[in-house]
Amino acid sequence: MGAEHVLHRTTQRPPMAVRGEGIYLIDEQGRRYIDACGGAAVSCLGHGHPKVAAALSEQASRLEYVHTGFFTSDAAERLAAMVAKMSPGTLDRVWYTSSGSEAIEAALKLARQYHLERGEKGRRHVIARRLSYHGNTLGALAAGGSAWRRLPYEPLLMDVALVDPCFEYRFAEPGESPEAYGAKAANALEREIARLGPETVMCFVAETVVGATAGAVPPVPGYLRKIREICDRNGILMILDEVMCGSGRTGTFLSCEQDGVVPDIVTLGKGLGAGYQPIGAVVCTSEVYDTVANGSGALKHGQTYNAHPVGCAAALAVQQVIREEALLDRVNSAGTRLRSLLAERFGNHPHVGDIRGRGLLQAIELVADRSTKAPFDPELALHQHAKADAMDRGLLIYPGGGTIDGRHGDHILLAPPYNVTDEELETIVDLLGDTVEAVLPS
Numbered sequence: 001m002g003a004e005h006v007l008h009r010t011t012q013r014p015p016m017a018v019r020g021e022g023i024y025l026i027d028e029q030g031r032r033y034i035d036a037c038g039g040a041a042v043s044c045l046g047h048g049h050p051k052v053a054a055a056l057s058e059q060a061s062r063l064e065y066v067h068t069g070f071f072t073s074d075a076a077e078r079l080a081a082m083v084a085k086m087s088p089g090t091l092d093r094v095w096y097t098s099s100g101s102e103a104i105e106a107a108l109k110l111a112r113q114y115h116l117e118r119g120e121k122g123r124r125h126v127i128a129r130r131l132s133y134h135g136n137t138l139g140a141l142a143a144g145g146s147a148w149r150r151l152p153y154e155p156l157l158m159d160v161a162l163v164d165p166c167f168e169y170r171f172a173e174p175g176e177s178p179e180a181y182g183a184k185a186a187n188a189l190e191r192e193i194a195r196l197g198p199e200t201v202m203c204f205v206a207e208t209v210v211g212a213t214a215g216a217v218p219p220v221p222g223y224l225r226k227i228r229e230i231c232d233r234n235g236i237l238m239i240l241d242e243v244m245c246g247s248g249r250t251g252t253f254l255s256c257e258q259d260g261v262v263p264d265i266v267t268l269g270k271g272l273g274a275g276y277q278p279i280g281a282v283v284c285t286s287e288v289y290d291t292v293a294n295g296s297g298a299l300k301h302g303q304t305y306n307a308h309p310v311g312c313a314a315a316l317a318v319q320q321v322i323r324e325e326a327l328l329d330r331v332n333s334a335g336t337r338l339r340s341l342l343a344e345r346f347g348n349h350p351h352v353g354d355i356r357g358r359g360l361l362q363a364i365e366l367v368a369d370r371s372t373k374a375p376f377d378p379e380l381a382l383h384q385h386a387k388a389d390a391m392d393r394g395l396l397i398y399p400g401g402g403t404i405d406g407r408h409g410d411h412i413l414l415a416p417p418y419n420v421t422d423e424e425l426e427t428i429v430d431l432l433g434d435t436v437e438a439v440l441p442s
């Protein structure tokens with residue numbers, strides 16, 4: 001009942017999920033799906049975790065909602081303290097949102113306000129990267145470089161300067177060392193700043209590990225450190241979007257810890273609340289916070305559901321489970337295992353051009369020709385066929401591709417829960433192997 005009233009993403013109504021148990025989702029027919037992607041890298045504890053469910057229920061029955069214009073809550077403060085403790089450097093002030101897109105919107109406004117407080121009114125340009133995804137609200141979409149997602153809305157988008165990403169497999173010259181390539185990729189930012197005029201640029205935004213648009217692309221060593229230097233030299237804020245790759249997904253709370261950099265602002269979402277509640281966050285350094293606090297006093301922004309107590313209680317419980325069960329260690333060991341299973345299965349595959357990722361965010365890229373790296377014709381929409389075929393086999397994978405600039409092919413993203421077992425990883429890669437064989441054009 002009611003099926004015809006929901007506006008679904010596609011014209012076809014998807015199956016109805018009725019229950020989740022650990023790594024499995026179960027539909028109304030009783031079919032079980034092994035969830036190898038947690039939606040879009042969201043469900044980092046799997047489904048139906050009793051401790052998180054209990055925390056939710058306790059918070060909802062004691063205090064379900066307060067408006068942040070009137071009150072704070074214990075859950076919001078305890079979660080912020082935990083996030084601050086887990087984040088590197090002085091990243092220790094947290095602004096809560098209900099989603100990743102809203103976190104990006106708030107981060108951009110915070111960056112703008114930071115410069116205003118310092119009297120630098122001319123700083124208004126955002127520089128971001130092609131083949132990136134920062135969300136679907138208009139500001140976040142403008143900051144993103146996913147060509148097909150932007151296309152219909154292009155006239156509505158604010159002007160954002162886009163530079164090439166750091167994507168070794170697709171953009172490095174043959175034989176170029178990762179260091180040389182990383183320096184070249186970072187220089188694209190330097191050139192764009194010079195073109196716009198440094199005094200007009202407010203921030204640079206990038207995903208630490210690119211997720212939805214290009215499929216688990218980590219930066220080459222040294223790239224983000226170079227970006228940090230360029231931002232510092234030009235008085236520009238560095239915003240890292242860790243909505244997908246943060247919150248432990250790659251084995252450290254923030255993925256950029258592995259690159260040895262601390263951004264001025266980082267955005268979180270997805271794994272922060274593990275899907276138990278919609279919650280995102282902006283975390284900024286004490287320097288950024290103090291500039292606003294000692295200036296006009298507060299961020300000129302706000303939404304009805306900021307710091308929602310039930311959202312914060314859920315995320316707090318998620319982070320507590322991750323700590324109690326030492327799940328970041330498990331992300332590291334399971335990530336290594338997943339990577340070697342993918343290498344065994346696809347390492348010599350003629351149509352798998354690249355296997356890449358970090359921790360439990362891993363992807364394979366499908367190519368028509370491994371030696372030239374030529375992608376399959378986007379019209380084939382192979383990634384969508386792979387998703388459908390895998391679902392028929394009881395496997396959930398996150399597909400990507402369909403870029404209209406021809407710079408990369410179809411990819412399949414895997415983001416299993418942090419508590420995944422080795423046996424489950426084997427099942428995932430076995431089923432994925434069957435799917436890849438089934439969908440490749442003969």
Ligand code: PMP
Pocket residue numbers: 040099100101102104133134135136207211212241242243244245269270
């Ligand atoms: N940033 C990144 C890196 C993301 O992967 C996403 C979601 N895929 C977002 C922002 C937007 O988050 P949301 O869908 O929760 O608005």
